[in-house]
Amino acid sequence: MNIEDRILNKTLLSKVTTAEEAAKYIKDGMNVGCSGFTPCGYPKAVPLALADRVKNGEKIRIGLLTGASVGRELDEALAGVNAVSRRYPYQTGKLISKRINDGDTMYQDIHLSQVAQQQRYGFLGHLDVAVVEAVAIMGNGGIIPSTSVGNTPSFIQEADKVIVEVNTSQPMELIGMHDILIPKDPPYRQPILITDPSQRIGTSYMPCDPSKIVAIVPCDITDKTRPLAPLDETSKKMAANLLDFLEVDQGDTLPPLQSGVGNVANAVMAGLLDSKYTNINMWTEVIQDAMFDLIDSGKVNAISGTSLTPSPEGLERFYKDIKKYREKIILRPQEISNNPEIARRLGVVAMNTALEVDIYGNSNSTHMFGTRMINGIGGSGDFSRNGGLVVMLTPSIARDGKVSCVVPHVSHVDHTEHEIHIIVTEQGVGDLRGLDPREKVKVMIENCAHPDYRPALWDYYNRGRKEVGGHIPILLGEAFSWHVRFLETGTMKS
Numbered sequence: 001m002n003i004e005d006r007i008l009n010k011t012l013l014s015k016v017t018t019a020e021e022a023a024k025y026i027k028d029g030m031n032v033g034c035s036g037f038t039p040c041g042y043p044k045a046v047p048l049a050l051a052d053r054v055k056n057g058e059k060i061r062i063g064l065l066t067g068a069s070v071g072r073e074l075d076e077a078l079a080g081v082n083a084v085s086r087r088y089p090y091q092t093g094k095l096i097s098k099r100i101n102d103g104d105t106m107y108q109d110i111h112l113s114q115v116a117q118q119q120r121y122g123f124l125g126h127l128d129v130a131v132v133e134a135v136a137i138m139g140n141g142g143i144i145p146s147t148s149v150g151n152t153p154s155f156i157q158e159a160d161k162v163i164v165e166v167n168t169s170q171p172m173e174l175i176g177m178h179d180i181l182i183p184k185d186p187p188y189r190q191p192i193l194i195t196d197p198s199q200r201i202g203t204s205y206m207p208c209d210p211s212k213i214v215a216i217v218p219c220d221i222t223d224k225t226r227p228l229a230p231l232d233e234t235s236k237k238m239a240a241n242l243l244d245f246l247e248v249d250q251g252d253t254l255p256p257l258q259s260g261v262g263n264v265a266n267a268v269m270a271g272l273l274d275s276k277y278t279n280i281n282m283w284t285e286v287i288q289d290a291m292f293d294l295i296d297s298g299k300v301n302a303i304s305g306t307s308l309t310p311s312p313e314g315l316e317r318f319y320k321d322i323k324k325y326r327e328k329i330i331l332r333p334q335e336i337s338n339n340p341e342i343a344r345r346l347g348v349v350a351m352n353t354a355l356e357v358d359i360y361g362n363s364n365s366t367h368m369f370g371t372r373m374i375n376g377i378g379g380s381g382d383f384s385r386n387g388g389l390v391v392m393l394t395p396s397i398a399r400d401g402k403v404s405c406v407v408p409h410v411s412h413v414d415h416t417e418h419e420i421h422i423i424v425t426e427q428g429v430g431d432l433r434g435l436d437p438r439e440k441v442k443v444m445i446e447n448c449a450h451p452d453y454r455p456a457l458w459d460y461y462n463r464g465r466k467e468v469g470g471h472i473p474i475l476l477g478e479a480f481s482w483h484v485r486f487l488e489t490g491t492m493k494s
Contacts, residue, residue, distance in 0.1 A: 003016065039071035040071075041133050068334070097375070142208060147174070179330050179336075238425060352391070355405070394423070411480060
């Protein structure tokens with residue numbers, strides 16, 4: 001099928017042009033909103049053409065907004081030529097991360113459910129151009145997303161100009177998989193009437209005024225999804241610990257599940273295959289490989305998210321059996337998929353990962369040793385602040401045992417003791433519900449910390465109680481010395 005067959009509004013055929021011509025609509029100092037949530041459904045040809053303009057000597061730096069992280073043709077290509085002045089709200093590329101930590105790119109880490117509304121409010125600046133990957137354009141100008149939705153519907157609504165990349169590598173069978181709703185902003189917002197992940201409340205396309213479309217670019221560059229590492233023993237043990245806990249705590253029926261991205265999350269989903277649970281529903285952000293296994297097993301009723309995030313092999317598998325998977329998967333805007341109202345109504349089991357946790361139940365998900373941004377908070381805050389059961393998972397040690405991931409005080413706080421119910425490591429499960437902070441210490445050290453670090457953690461806590469006392473005994477200077485010690489000696493062992 002050629003691109004003309006994917007443009008049902010024939011008056012727009014005159015807008016078909018090259019990526020190089022389309023990129024000329026993007027000027028220095030503009031704010032640009034792009035589709036994409038993880039390395040799926042993001043524009044590819046136009047960002048590459050924009051990067052080439054900078055390589056050829058033009059001065060172009062833009063504010064870049066997306067749904068979350070995106071593929072290398074966007075973040076990495078533009079970061080490689082230092083063309084991103086500001087970045088919102090999440091990223092994973094090595095080059096863009098380096099630009100942020102070096103101060104070349106200003107970056108605000110934002111809860112993903114809040115980005116679209118903040119952009120509509122003007123908090124993030126006026127949106128000049130939206131660049132959107134599409135499967136097709138409908139007769140009314142509506143744009144069919146591809147493998148993610150993210151913030152794209154709101155970007156289309158708010159941008160002055162819209163550039164559409166019609167990607168012919170994305171199958172037309174994606175049509176019908178999406179459920180698009182842009183909620184009205186307060187004080188006019190109405191309840192979002194979803195009581196089950198399988199429900200649909202919107203349209204299958206993203207509304208767009210055809211007059212806003214200034215360029216349509218043919219593209220056949222495929223999504224560059226990232227491979228998943230083989231499931232290691234630590235991830236398997238963490239998943240087994242959590243599932244054993246859920247079988248006791250939740251009984252025979254699970255509420256809808258939310259699971260973050262990565263190998264640990266994929267291991268938890270894989271563990272469900274061998275569990276007693278059937279009729280599983282998921283209200284989450286991303287769909288990974290193990291979720292296809294769950295669909296194949298017949299254990300899943302519905303999976304609602306905002307993006308596919310499989311490995312390259314998983315994406316090929318999805319395309320091969322797309323009609324089957326489309327029956328179970330719904331992709332929505334991230335302000336719906338991550339919506340606090342819905343997460344709280346459904347009582348989701350929220351499962352996300354941390355870099356480190358402390359003995360009082362706080363979690364750091366974003367900053368290495370408190371200073372260097374890794375990726376961002378993503379959607380974990382949306383779910384941890386509103387889930388019915390909130391779980392944080394982390395290994396007990398890192399860097400070949402040189403670092404304890406259970407520390408006296410996290411070096412950066414993303415998720416506080418007030419919202420986390422359960423912490424899981426490969427050592428065991430820490431059930432923190434209803435506990436005084438001083439009661440949490442015993443649970444965290446004995447159930448979650450690695451045995452090599454338990455004596456030092458107990459020594460810290462006991463001296464803290466003696467020297468400062470209080471509801472949360474913290475020796476602040478010494479708490480952070482755990483991180484300084486690693487930076488100086490390469491080990492946090494005392």
